[in-house]
Amino acid sequence: MKNKPLLMLLGGLTACFCVSTQAEVTANIAASSNYYWRGITQSDDGAAVSGGLDYSSESGFYAGTWVSNIDFGDAASYEMDLYAGYAGEIKGMSFDFGYIHYAYPDANGDIDFGEIYAALGWQYFTFKLSHLATAQSDSTTEEDMLYAEVSASFPIFKDSELTLHIGRSSGDTVLEWTGEDDAYMDYGVSLSTQGFTFGLVKTDLDSSDDIKAYVSYGLDFNL
Template identity: 30%
Template structure:
C-alpha cells in the first residue's frame, strides 16, 4: 500500500469512529520497551531494542480504535513503523470475539511506504484459549496473499504470574510474490512468562522458528510496559 492508501484508511476510520464512539469513550496510553521486536517470531529490529508507544480509544460498546508504533531496522533505511487499527469486541456466553482491520505503515526512506499493507484480524477467546487469524492480500506490499494462524493457551501459575504458550503458522499463498526462504511458510512457537509489578507488566519470552536465516533465530525477548 502507498501512503495515500494509509491516509484514506485513517480518514475513513476517523469518520467511522465519530459515528460509533460515544462522548464518554475511554483512552489508554501504553508505553513499552523491549530488547528485540519480534513479529510472528521474526525480528523487526535486527535483534536490537525497541520503544513502542500505543494509544487506544475504547467506546464502551465493543468498538475500539488506536495507533501503535515502534522503531524498526530492515537494513535498507526503514526506521519507524506506525500502525492504525479499528476493531470490535463482543463477549458471547461461552466465548469472546475480536475482529478488526489494521493498517501497517513504514517510514524512513522514500521507498519505505512501499512496505505498507492492510491486514484483517479475528480472534476467538474461550476460557484460557485463543485462536487467531490475520490475513492480508498485499503482505508487506509485495502483492501476495498471506495468512497467519495462531493457537495460544494461558496458564495461571500463581496469583499475578501467567505463562502463555503459543504456536503460529505464517503462510504465503503466492510464493512468486512473497516467500519464506523459498518455502510457502514457517512455524513459530513461544513461551511467555509475565507478571504485574506495581503497575508495570514484566515479561520474558522464549521464541523459536523453523526459519534458518538469522532473522528467525531463537530469541529471549524481555519487555516492560505500563498503561495509563
C-alpha cells in the same frame, strides 16, 4: 499491535476480548530487548521502544495506533500501526474482528500493508486468523498471506501469567519476505508479571535456528 512481544504479544501482536463498561482512552509505553513479529526480529536483534494510544467504547468498538522503532537496514527505521475493530462476548465465548494497517513512513518505496483479522476465545484459549487485505505496490509477486495462530494464557503464582503460542504463516508474500519458503511455523512461550515479560521464540525457517530470548517491560495509563 503487531502480535508484539511487549505482550510484544506472542501476539500478539493484542486485542481486548471484553466489552468495556464505558468509553475510555488509554496509553501504553514499553521497552524490549528485541522486537519479534511472528517469530522474526523486526529490530535486527536490537532493542525496541514502543508506545500507543487506544480508544474503546461500551459498544465494543475500539481503535488505536502503535509506534515502534525497527531496523530494516536502509529500508525503514520505524513502524506505525493503525487499527480498528469490534470485540465482545456471547455466552462465555469472546470474539474480536477488525483491520490493522502496518505503515513504514520513512521507507524507501511503498512497503505498507494491511490485514483483516478475526479471533475467537474460550476460557484460556484464543484462535486467530489474519489475512492480507492490502499490499505494498513495490511487490514483484502475487500478494497472498495467511497467519493462523493459537495461544493459551494461564494464571500462575501470584499476579503472573504464562502464555503459550503457536502460529503458521503461509503465502507468496511469506516467500518474498523470508526468501526461505512460502510457509513456516513459529513457537513462543512467555511469563509476565507486574509489567515485565520474559519470553522465548523459535521458528522452523531453518533447522539450525536457535531458541531466542527477550525481556520487556511495559506500562499502561488511563487518560
